[in-house]
Amino acid sequence: MASLQNSDLSNQRSRTEAAEYIALELGRLMRMASAHRFTLLPYLIDMAVLEAWREATEPNNGSIAERDPDAA
Numbered sequence: 001m002a003s004l005q006n007s008d009l010s011n012q013r014s015r016t017e018a019a020e021y022i023a024l025e026l027g028r029l030m031r032m033a034s035a036h037r038f039t040l041l042p043y044l045i046d047m048a049v050l051e052a053w054r055e056a057t058e059p060n061n062g063s064i065a066e067r068d069p070d071a072a
Contacts, residue, residue, distance in 0.1 A: 019056035023049050 030045040 016056050019052045023052035023056060026052060 026045050026049045030042050030049060033041040033045060
């Protein structure tokens with residue numbers, strides 16, 4: 001049972017780190033798009049940045065199938 005909990009914790013940590021990395025990289029792309037005066041692209045990237053940070057910071061934020069077994 002303890003190894004299962006450790007595995008879940010490790011998976012959550014990995015998921016959080018991935019979401020943080022994605023948010024940071026998207027932030028760089030958003031700044032580049034803004035610097036080149038794109039109009040819609042920075043907005044859309046910013047929405048993805050916000051979603052990535054939400055994924056990184058909300059506890060137990062798994063996939064839809066993990067949250068709702070009837071969804072799959």
